[in-house]
Amino acid sequence: MNLGSGQGFESGLKDFISIPDDLLRVLKLPYQQIQGELIREIAFTLYARGLVSMGIARQFADMSKRAFIEGLAERDIHFPAIW
Numbered sequence: 001m002n003l004g005s006g007q008g009f010e011s012g013l014k015d016f017i018s019i020p021d022d023l024l025r026v027l028k029l030p031y032q033q034i035q036g037e038l039i040r041e042i043a044f045t046l047y048a049r050g051l052v053s054m055g056i057a058r059q060f061a062d063m064s065k066r067a068f069i070e071g072l073a074e075r076d077i078h079f080p081a082i083w
Contacts, residue, residue, distance in 0.1 A: 040071065048077045 019038070029037055043061035046052045052060070058068045072079050 043068075044071060044075055044077060047072070048075075054079075 017038075024031075024034060027034055040061045040063065043052075043057040043063070046060070047054055047057035054065075054068065058065060061068065063071065069079055
Protein backbone atom coordinates (compact mmCIF):
# COMPACT_ATOMS: atom_id res chain seq x y z
CA MET A 1 0.00 0.00 0.00
CA ASN A 2 1.67 3.22 -1.14
CA LEU A 3 0.47 6.20 0.90
CA GLY A 4 2.74 8.65 -0.90
CA SER A 5 1.17 8.52 -4.34
CA GLY A 6 -2.44 8.66 -3.20
CA GLN A 7 -3.60 6.72 -6.24
CA GLY A 8 -2.44 3.33 -4.96
CA PHE A 9 -4.13 3.69 -1.62
CA GLU A 10 -7.29 5.45 -2.78
CA SER A 11 -7.94 2.90 -5.51
CA GLY A 12 -7.75 0.15 -2.88
CA LEU A 13 -9.78 1.97 -0.23
CA LYS A 14 -13.10 0.43 -1.23
CA ASP A 15 -11.48 -2.98 -0.74
CA PHE A 16 -10.02 -1.89 2.60
CA ILE A 17 -13.04 -0.30 4.26
CA SER A 18 -16.64 -1.33 3.74
CA ILE A 19 -19.04 1.60 4.04
CA PRO A 20 -22.72 0.69 4.30
CA ASP A 21 -24.93 2.07 1.53
CA ASP A 22 -27.24 3.56 4.17
CA LEU A 23 -24.40 5.73 5.46
CA LEU A 24 -23.40 6.81 1.96
CA ARG A 25 -26.98 7.90 1.26
CA VAL A 26 -27.26 10.08 4.37
CA LEU A 27 -23.89 11.81 4.07
CA LYS A 28 -24.44 15.42 3.14
CA LEU A 29 -21.81 15.37 0.42
CA PRO A 30 -21.91 14.92 -3.33
CA TYR A 31 -21.09 11.30 -4.12
CA GLN A 32 -17.88 12.32 -5.94
CA GLN A 33 -16.51 13.97 -2.76
CA ILE A 34 -17.23 11.21 -0.25
CA GLN A 35 -14.05 9.18 -0.70
CA GLY A 36 -11.75 12.22 -0.45
CA GLU A 37 -13.56 13.56 2.61
CA LEU A 38 -13.42 10.21 4.41
CA ILE A 39 -9.72 9.87 3.65
CA ARG A 40 -9.06 13.36 5.04
CA GLU A 41 -11.07 12.66 8.20
CA ILE A 42 -9.17 9.42 8.76
CA ALA A 43 -5.88 11.31 8.33
CA PHE A 44 -6.89 13.98 10.87
CA THR A 45 -7.99 11.31 13.34
CA LEU A 46 -4.79 9.28 12.97
CA TYR A 47 -2.72 12.42 13.54
CA ALA A 48 -4.83 13.61 16.49
CA ARG A 49 -4.45 10.23 18.19
CA GLY A 50 -0.68 10.34 17.69
CA LEU A 51 -0.69 7.25 15.48
CA VAL A 52 1.08 8.93 12.55
CA SER A 53 3.20 12.02 12.03
CA MET A 54 1.84 15.09 10.30
CA GLY A 55 3.89 14.25 7.22
CA ILE A 56 2.39 10.78 6.90
CA ALA A 57 -1.14 12.09 7.59
CA ARG A 58 -0.69 14.81 4.94
CA GLN A 59 0.56 12.28 2.39
CA PHE A 60 -2.36 9.99 3.13
CA ALA A 61 -4.81 12.88 2.70
CA ASP A 62 -2.90 14.37 -0.25
CA MET A 63 -2.92 17.80 1.42
CA SER A 64 -0.40 20.63 1.62
CA LYS A 65 1.05 21.47 5.02
CA ARG A 66 -0.94 24.70 5.15
CA ALA A 67 -4.24 23.01 4.22
CA PHE A 68 -3.62 20.28 6.79
CA ILE A 69 -2.88 22.79 9.57
CA GLU A 70 -6.03 24.74 8.63
CA GLY A 71 -8.01 21.48 8.80
CA LEU A 72 -6.59 20.79 12.25
CA ALA A 73 -7.73 24.24 13.42
CA GLU A 74 -11.22 23.74 11.96
CA ARG A 75 -11.50 20.52 13.97
CA ASP A 76 -9.96 22.04 17.12
CA ILE A 77 -7.08 19.58 16.96
CA HIS A 78 -4.06 21.10 18.65
CA PHE A 79 -0.91 21.41 16.62
CA PRO A 80 1.39 19.65 17.17
CA ALA A 81 -0.32 16.57 18.51
CA ILE A 82 1.25 15.35 21.74
CA TRP A 83 3.02 12.03 21.27
